[in-house]
Amino acid sequence: MTENTQVQKPGSIGVAVVAPGGYANDEPSLARGILALQQQGCVVYDYYDPAAKFQRFGGTDAARVEQIYAAIDNPHVQIVLVLRGSYGMSRLLPLLDFRRLAASKKIFVGHSDVTALHLALFAQTGATSLAGPMLCSDFGAVELSEFTMSHFWQSVRQPESTVAVATAGNPTLRVSGTLWGGNLAMLTHLVGTSYLPQIEDGILFLEDIGEHPYRIERMMLQLQYAGILGRQQAIVLGDFSNYRLAEHDNGYDFDAMLAYLRANIAVPILTGLPFGHIRDKVTLPVGVQALLESDANGFQLTTQNMLLLAS
Numbered sequence: 001m002t003e004n005t006q007v008q009k010p011g012s013i014g015v016a017v018v019a020p021g022g023y024a025n026d027e028p029s030l031a032r033g034i035l036a037l038q039q040q041g042c043v044v045y046d047y048y049d050p051a052a053k054f055q056r057f058g059g060t061d062a063a064r065v066e067q068i069y070a071a072i073d074n075p076h077v078q079i080v081l082v083l084r085g086s087y088g089m090s091r092l093l094p095l096l097d098f099r100r101l102a103a104s105k106k107i108f109v110g111h112s113d114v115t116a117l118h119l120a121l122f123a124q125t126g127a128t129s130l131a132g133p134m135l136c137s138d139f140g141a142v143e144l145s146e147f148t149m150s151h152f153w154q155s156v157r158q159p160e161s162t163v164a165v166a167t168a169g170n171p172t173l174r175v176s177g178t179l180w181g182g183n184l185a186m187l188t189h190l191v192g193t194s195y196l197p198q199i200e201d202g203i204l205f206l207e208d209i210g211e212h213p214y215r216i217e218r219m220m221l222q223l224q225y226a227g228i229l230g231r232q233q234a235i236v237l238g239d240f241s242n243y244r245l246a247e248h249d250n251g252y253d254f255d256a257m258l259a260y261l262r263a264n265i266a267v268p269i270l271t272g273l274p275f276g277h278i279r280d281k282v283t284l285p286v287g288v289q290a291l292l293e294s295d296a297n298g299f300q301l302t303t304q305n306m307l308l309l310a311s
Contacts, residue, residue: 012043013309015079016071016106017135019048019058021113022086024136030083033140037081040149047071048083057088064088065095072104078309079156084136085112089186093120093195102127107156107307110134111207112277115182120195122180122287128306130155131182131205131275132283147280155283156309163282166298167272175233179290179303181205188219191226200231203292203301205284207238207276213249213257216240220261234292235269236301239276270299 015037024030027050034044047067054060059067071080093116101108102125108117109130118129132152133139154161178199181187184206190196208216223229237258245253262269270292275281284303291302 012041013078014045014074014076015042015081016045016074016077017048017081017083018064018067018071019083020064020068020092020117021058021082021088022056022084023053023058024048024050024083026136029136029140032142033135036139036144043076045071045074045077056086058083061091061095065092068096068101072101072106077106079107079109081139082110082114082134084134085110085114087113089113089116090189098124109283112183113186115186116190116195118182118286119180119187119190119197123195123197126287128285128287130283130307131286133281138281141279145279145281152283155285155305156307159305159308161303161305163273163301164298165272165274165300168296170270170272170294170299171268172295173234173268174293175203176289176291177233178202179205179284179288180286182207182286184208184216184219185211188222191222191228197287202232203234203236203290204229204232205236205238205273205275208240209277210242211240212243212245213252213254217257217261220265224265229265229267232267235267236273236292237269237271238273239278241277270294272299273301
């Protein structure tokens, strides 16, 4: 665990790197990510120690909690950026003091496994956070996504941000409500626990990777049967990819699954959100008010950003 020893200039952005889930299995991406942040005007405080990885995790459970606490206790840090997803956040939920995290006013950023942190933080304290890029896969990419970088910095510097998607086949609607969601498997995993926020009339966004359409359907039906989907105003699906169909699926693919869901879930379901395990992704604030407008030509999602860097 090493902190940046640079003198932080007034106005520069302090970014802490933590690994609450998996370790950096592509170590060059770690160095690239830190360099990319520095080139974007950030001073990086790296609390992840590659030598301290434990099993498939970025450290023992206790060590990963200490990474998070060290990051929020650093007065020079504004953004706490997660190294990568994989698995591990679930183990830390009962070990974390969420009120302490919320009181720090730090901006927590990540997606995938980090969904558990976003949702638990909001459920326990009402504090918002950002479902967005991570160090290794995004800031550490060989070629940075200009789209991802631009939308991320817009989300932490401007009071409002908009995602405009040109796509066909979605229902026509105009709704507003609390924006929440993240990784489908992680959200489903929290059903029945105190870590899942109880959202009424919300706008739920979902994504996942490597999940066959039948497993996506099964998780969606679990959320439906638990009464969660019926309380939302709209469901917006991001990227669902990297699965393999089998011969015995016999025509049952993602589109067939989607048609079934739309026929059996009364809440409008939209597709095409550029979010998930993809190169070009938007950053979505979890727990803020949002406006969703959709017609035959596409949809627009506008969010009121509450987590802003001081100008």
